[in-house]
Amino acid sequence: MNTFRVKLKYSTRCWLGLIVMILVATVGSCEAGPWVMVKWVADGDTIILQDDRHVRYIGIDTPEIDHNTHRAEPMAVEAQSMNRKLVEGWQLRLVCDQEKKDRYGRTLAYVYRSDGLFVNAELLKQGCAHVLYRFPNISKDKILLSAQRDAMESGRGIWQxxxxxxxxxxxxxxxxxxxxxxxxxxxxxxxxxxxxxxxxxxxxxxxxxxxxxxxxxxxxxxxxxxxxxx
Incomplete structure (x- = not known):
């Protein structure tokens, strides 16, 4: 009887541990959702999907475009054009980090094309953006910084x-x-x-x-x- 109780106790602990691991993995990471398509490219780091969701790219920042005044910061139009070139007509996969939305209600995401291209990093490589650290969404920071350094060394875009x-x-x-x-x-x-x-x-x-x-x-x-x- 004592041996049975020990085995049962050990088995229960194993199952509880497994459940905890699954819950932590679910909360701590964000699985990719279904493929999505772009309806409109707002600027270098923001897109509007066909389902009307606004998506803000995690980990990068591009020059701003004020759509109300039609004024743009230096390189803002180029950044928007590059973003449009990278995402329009492509199936996209959104992967989030610790926070799913920002204070404006926009979906925060790492954006991947159906051919595997990491859009956030590519904008950095092309010199159209710079790294923007924002804790706790930092799982891709090393990849993004490496992409920025590539553009800096080559003098692309904003780094000129x-x-x-x-x-x-x-x-x-x-x-x-x-x-x-x-x-x-x-x-x-x-x-x-x-x-x-x-x-x-x-x-x-x-x-x-x-x-x-x-x-x-x-x-x-x-x-x-x-x-x-x-």
Whole structure:
């Protein structure tokens, strides 16, 4: 009888452990849903699907287009055009991370084409976007940063206006928690605690390290009249 109870107890623990593992896997990861198609490309990092869902690409940021005023930041139209080229007419698979939606109600996703192309990373490779760290959605960060570095080394797109060896009088102040960097005189930068501070001699080093510019104090991308469209 004692042997039976021990076996039963051990078996119960195994089943409970298996159930917990399944629940953790389900909550901690996001399985791909059915194939979807694009109805409209809003800008470089946002699309509207045929079912009217708005999808915001995880881990990247592209220059903005204000559809109300019809004004666009430098390289914004090029980023939108590249996004359109990559996704229009293709079956797409959406894979989410820890958060499924942002504060605007948009679906957050890594987007893959039916031929396996990782759209988020490809936009980075083409120099149409930069990495945007946002915890807890960080499962593809290494892949995305590698794609950005490829574009930086080749000087594609937005990276034509960022000087690798630029010398500045004051270093940029980075925040290790948010992975944003600020100008030395930015109030938000000055409020960063010492333990979370990191300094970058120029923008290039900040981007190469996987940080993004704080929009409150840094205009990016800058206008580059000599840039070549991709």
């Amino acid at each position: 206006s960022v000087k690798k060896n630029e010398k500045r009088l004051h270093a940029y102040i980075g925040n290790r928690r948010s992975r944003r960097f600020h100008t030395y005189d930015c109030p938000m930068g000055k409020s960063i605690s010492e333990k979370n501070r990191i300094y970058f001699n120029n923008e290039w080093i900040g981007f190469w390290s996987g940080y993004a510019p704080a929009k409150e104090c840094i205009e990016f991308p800058k206008e580059n009249k000599d840039h070549v469209k991709n």
